[in-house]
Amino acid sequence: MIKQFKQMPVAGNWACSARDSVKRQLLLVVVLFAVMSILKPSLFLTSSNLNAMAYQFPEYGLIALGVMFAMIAGGIDLSLIGIANLTAILMAKLLILWTREEMSGIQNIGIFFICFLLCMMIGAVCGMLNGCLISGLKIPAMLATLGSLQLFSGIGMIITKGKAITGVPEAYVRMGTGKLFGFLPVPLVIYMAAVFACYYIMSRSTFGMRLKLMGTSQKAALFAGQNNKRTTVKAHMAGGILASFSGLIMLARMNSARPDFGSSYTMQSILIVVLGGVDPAGGFGTVRGVVLATLILQCFSSGLNMFPTISPYLKQLAWGLTLLVVMIMNFYSRQRKAE
Amino acid sequence: MDKVKKIYTRNEFYTAALILVLAVFIELRSGLFFTSNNILDILRAMIVPGMLGLSEYIVMVSGGCDVSFPYSAALSMYSTIILLKAVDFMGNVMIAFLLSCLFGIVIGMVNGLIIMRYRFPVLIVTLATCSICQGILFGILNAHEIPAIPQPIQSLAKSMLIRTYSEKAQMAGSLPLVFLVFFILTAAVWFLMRRTAMGRSIFAVGGDVGSAERIGIKVNYVYMFIYGFAGFIAGLTGMTRVVLMDTCHPNTFSGMDMTVIAAVILGGTKVTGGSGSITGVMLGTLLFVIVNNSLQLMGIPNYWQKFFLGVLIVLGTGIAAFQVSRKRKKGKAG
Amino acid sequence: MDNTILSLKGISKSFGGVHALDRVDLEVKKGQIHCLMGENGSGKSTLIKIISGVYEPDKGEILLNGRKYESLTPAESVKQGVSIIYQDFSIFPNLTVAENIFFGYVIAENQKLTHNQENIRKAQSIAKEIGLEADMGEILENLSVAQKQMVAICRALLNNAKLIIFDEPTTALTQREVKRLFSLIRDMQKKGVSTLFVSHKLEEVFEIAEEFTIIRNGKKVITTCAASITREKFIYYMTGRKLSEDQFVCEEKTEQVPLLEVKGLSMEGVYQDISFSLYPGEILGIIGLLGSGRTELALSLFGMEPAQKGQIFKNGKEIKLTSVKQAMEHHIGYVPEDRLSEGLFLPQSINWNVGISNLGMYAGRLGRLLKTEMRTVTQQYVKSLSVNTTEIDKPANFLSGGNQQKIVIARWLSCNPEIMIFNCPTVGVDIAAKFDIHKILRTLASQKIGIVIISDDIPEVYANCNRILIMQKGQIVKELSNTETSETELYSLMGSEYSDEKEAAE
Structure with missing residues (x-):
């Protein structure tokens, strides 16, 4: 029996258009950077500004990488900020509970390390729950993660009783906001490590191929002998782990943890992922594109901060417009190619 | 017999059952659920999420998912109020509503134009327009709370439809006049979706866009209508909210997107499009409002709210999804 | 009076320099069952889209009911009584049977309100006429493939179709349902409805067609009546090659142990007690x-x-x-x-x-x-x-x-x-x-x-x-x-x- 194949309006030539959009993005990053530098060289090109940028974007950059996994798998993940906050809260609780003033440095590091591993596991477990809801119970990804977002932040709420947790040991804050070798901010190091790992997984490993093919067609993947449940769960676990890193960075930067922090990150991360050329229907997308889109957003918003007369809320306006314009540009370039 | 069976398999049934169980439970724990003031409170709290739910319902039936309404409603509401304040408006309050609806329609049409022309995923387009509205609202208009709203709106805010006093709770309750707006809108949407060719076209587009095009439905026109109408409802809701709160706060809708979408889905509307009922939307909204409003009645701290909502969404969608897969299995065997 | 309902003369259409159709002629008479044959990619679907007004031909003219068109719009095509039953039927799985039948009519008549008793009655009487046994209020998803196809036919008839084009209609049907479809087509023929039957299955075409047109690579090869052609000729016209197959002969079985042996395999309500090797x-x-x-x-x-039950052996091992x-x-x-x-x-x-x-x-x-x-x-x-x-x-x-x-x-x-x-x-x-x-x-x-x-x-x-x-x-x-x-x-x-x-x- 042949059913007429319904072509997704966005699928098809996404692969070649994504390659184009990477080129365009690279150009955009350079142009943005140059324009900002020329307009406000005394502010933009200072080490303190570049420093600030390097501390900011890893937080949502990590979440965007997590969303990328979910979207390439053919779904979406709205719960990652919830996971990030939950891990931040638990990390804060554990650190406050276990560290004592009289402890030595090595003991501190040991405890920190255990907490770190625990938090990563929590991120993975939360991601696993998402994956199970989606592939086991067959709940549409958007709904499942919408629900689990409420669930994760709800658990955070119960733990904190709705208030912020403060008083994280100073050693942790110093470590999280410090610099490796004196010049590489720790959040940036974590981000770069995550980017490298994601790149390896997406472009160099068998899992990346499995994930992209499953995102293209779940049914065809089943008939090709693939274990879709496992692939979906793994993709969401990767997202959960990335989100937990983001939570740990946030905790260090804010010196506190709250269950409703960073609620704008969800929208922002989807924006980044689509800007980065990931196909919203699944199956196509590159780590390169997502990283470049993250940089574009950071350059743009840091640049805007240089102009005190411009309201920071205009960023939102600009992001929305950029997303639409980029999608429309991709649309026309694909159309031209099809002809 | 057949009909009874059908009711069992519908999501609305489970939602209604859950509401009943919850209501009885709260009544047993606190004895304050079935009091006139609590019932009126719940009805009052349903107005705004219920209206937004209707707009989301229309979009979802056509196969999309609109997330722009929190800020398109806020933007149309806020621009109307500053405009009216600028001219020292003293005329008929209907003009305020009309103006707000007009703003809403314009924003909705922008959504509609992009979706119609390019057929991009609705979620992403509306995410973008939501961001744009937010930018205009806070970046260009420098929005902040306006407590002193124009006189005609203030007087509408004070008009009540029903006033009661509950002996049991020793509290007065009231239902504002704008409840009628909600009521009429619900009836209108019901008529639109069930009885008009346009409404059925929306269902048809949600069922299969290609087929709809081939049998001669003007799909582009339908898309424009859907998003224009959704924008209209957003504008209407914005002004209703001002009347209800007796103040104009630009952040009044933030965070509502998730709960409204969840309520519509809990009521049995399919995210994949083509199916859903107004009864379901109302039941879903009611369930959320009860959970929101009544936790205090049971003596559960407020910070448990989110957790319960999360559990509800996961359970509700889980049951729906489980039923679909069971039905499919049965169909195969038989 | 002229008795042709549809006549295409010298239709050409190219996409980006590639000729999809090159001077194709086609004529369907009133009440005739005409088959359009061709391999995949021969230009059949382009031709259908030109008749339905979706594509505009580069050259040539279309005559519908004696009226001449340089190009058609979909609405005009429907108005002239052309209806197409697509391979996927173009129906709405989420609407009721009745709605699916009368929806096209509602749209064509530009009615603003639906669901009135009049429309349901019309749908019912058409369904009865062609023998569709289904509850009018049933959601279409729950119907069988053959029933869905009949719903699509009902819709065409309600739109006053004078020419129904079937695009590969038998792909998803069982042999018995195909028989029923054919008798339905013959019934409609008696009422003066013409049929253009698009297919690539030889057996069917020989059974149903009075006349057929074969196209290959966008060109018309031949129009002839069914009786005057042999199977081998037919394949030659379709492919442009002479092809025939010998029967497969299996080499002598040397092994005694079967590669795969199935004993008493059962799945409840689906198959029972299957054994073979x-x-x-x-x-x-x-x-x-x-x-x-x-x-x-x-x-x-x-x-x-x-x-659920039964044993499977491979090389003698379970x-x-x-x-x-x-x-x-x-x-x-x-x-x-x-x-x-x-x-x-x-x-x-x-x-x-x-x-x-x-x-x-x-x-x-x-x-x-x-x-x-x-x-x-x-x-x-x-x-x-x-x-x-x-x-x-x-x-x-x-x-x-x-x-x-x-x-x-x-x-x-x-x-x-x-x-x-x-x-x-x-x-x-x-x-x-x-x-x-x-x-x-x-x-x-x-x-x-x-x-x-x-x-x-x-x-x-x-x-x-x-x-x-x-x-x-x-x-x-x-x-x-x-x-x-x-x-x-x-x-x-x-x-x-x-x-x-x-x-x-x-």
Whole structure:
């Protein structure tokens, strides 16, 4: 029996258009950077500004990488900020509970390390729950993660009783906001490590191929002998782990943890992922594109901060417009190619 | 017999059952659920999420998912109020509503134009327009709370439809006049979706866009209508909210997107499009409002709210999804 | 008065320099059953789209009911009484039967309100007229394929159709439903409705058509009446080549132990007590109607829908097949019936489409993908199966149907299969590619691979299988060797369950 194949309006030539959009993005990053530098060289090109940028974007950059996994798998993940906050809260609780003033440095590091591993596991477990809801119970990804977002932040709420947790040991804050070798901010190091790992997984490993093919067609993947449940769960676990890193960075930067922090990150991360050329229907997308889109957003918003007369809320306006314009540009370039 | 069976398999049934169980439970724990003031409170709290739910319902039936309404409603509401304040408006309050609806329609049409022309995923387009509205609202208009709203709106805010006093709770309750707006809108949407060719076209587009095009439905026109109408409802809701709160706060809708979408889905509307009922939307909204409003009645701290909502969404969608897969299995065997 | 309803003269249409249609003529008379034949990609669907007004022809003229059009709009075409029953019927699964029938009418009449009693009554009377037995309030999803098609026909009739175009209408129907469709078409003919029947199945066309037009590569080859042409001529006109197939002869069985043996396999309500054995180098055919349990049986052998009872032996040892993974561990491959949705990842590269099932082989340390190894293997199979491309990085949807099917076959061959199950391997594939695929099957059999073909294409099974099992209502009722049967016998055996039923009822 042949059913007429319904072509997704966005699928098809996404692969070649994504390659184009990477080129365009690279150009955009350079142009943005140059324009900002020329307009406000005394502010933009200072080490303190570049420093600030390097501390900011890893937080949502990590979440965007997590969303990328979910979207390439053919779904979406709205719960990652919830996971990030939950891990931040638990990390804060554990650190406050276990560290004592009289402890030595090595003991501190040991405890920190255990907490770190625990938090990563929590991120993975939360991601696993998402994956199970989606592939086991067959709940549409958007709904499942919408629900689990409420669930994760709800658990955070119960733990904190709705208030912020403060008083994280100073050693942790110093470590999280410090610099490796004196010049590489720790959040940036974590981000770069995550980017490298994601790149390896997406472009160099068998899992990346499995994930992209499953995102293209779940049914065809089943008939090709693939274990879709496992692939979906793994993709969401990767997202959960990335989100937990983001939570740990946030905790260090804010010196506190709250269950409703960073609620704008969800929208922002989807924006980044689509800007980065990931196909919203699944199956196509590159780590390169997502990283470049993250940089574009950071350059743009840091640049805007240089102009005190411009309201920071205009960023939102600009992001929305950029997303639409980029999608429309991709649309026309694909159309031209099809002809 | 057949009909009874059908009711069992519908999501609305489970939602209604859950509401009943919850209501009885709260009544047993606190004895304050079935009091006139609590019932009126719940009805009052349903107005705004219920209206937004209707707009989301229309979009979802056509196969999309609109997330722009929190800020398109806020933007149309806020621009109307500053405009009216600028001219020292003293005329008929209907003009305020009309103006707000007009703003809403314009924003909705922008959504509609992009979706119609390019057929991009609705979620992403509306995410973008939501961001744009937010930018205009806070970046260009420098929005902040306006407590002193124009006189005609203030007087509408004070008009009540029903006033009661509950002996049991020793509290007065009231239902504002704008409840009628909600009521009429619900009836209108019901008529639109069930009885008009346009409404059925929306269902048809949600069922299969290609087929709809081939049998001669003007799909582009339908898309424009859907998003224009959704924008209209957003504008209407914005002004209703001002009347209800007796103040104009630009952040009044933030965070509502998730709960409204969840309520519509809990009521049995399919995210994949083509199916859903107004009864379901109302039941879903009611369930959320009860959970929101009544936790205090049971003596559960407020910070448990989110957790319960999360559990509800996961359970509700889980049951729906489980039923679909069971039905499919049965169909195969038989 | 002129008795032609539709007449196309010298229609040409090209897309970006490629001629899809080149000066095609076509004439359908009032009340005639006319068949439009051609291979996939011959320009049939472009022609339909021109008649329905979706495409504008570059040259030529269209005459509908004697009126001349340079180009048509869809609305005008419908107004002139042209209705198309698409392959997927273009119906709405989420609406009721009645709504599906009268919706087109509501749109055409520009009614603002629906659901009035008048419309429902109209739908009901049309349904009754053509014998559609379904509750008007039922949601369409719950209907069978044949019923859905009848709903589409009802809709066309309600729109006052004078010419109904059927686009490959029998693909998803059982033999019995095809019979019923044909009698319906003849009934409509008596009422003066013309039919343009688009197909590539010879048997059907010979049965139903009064006159037919064959097009090839966008050009009209011939218009003739059914009686004056032989089968061989027909194939020649369709393909431009003379093709015929010899019967497959299996090499002598040397082994005593069957490669695959199935004993008493059952799945509740689907199939019962299935037993057969397959020897290496054999091509075993299982034929049955849609709904006879043939597809479910195939899926059970592939571990996808495990059987509930029974035993499966491979090389004499009992094996369990409860997951696809297990089936693959036992080197069982499966080529699904719907290659577009089940077989292929259409927008992804040919290379990945071939490599996916054998990823375990291409995994290095830390899950690294050994790209060069994968490419080499893919290239080798693309060459040996003579897939019509060398660029393995192109997406699979660039290929024609036959070449796409070869990609799916290449995927399983790269896994070193010992048993291959083919479910309707040549559906929607043109005749030339069909024979190519049959050649591949025979080569595989000569390499001692055991092959099972599940199909309702009787000529295919007859020519290519050395043993044929006939499946009815979930049971195997007969086993035949291809040397001791004929196509006609197979046809009557496959459809016989319904005549049995009739006798029993009497």
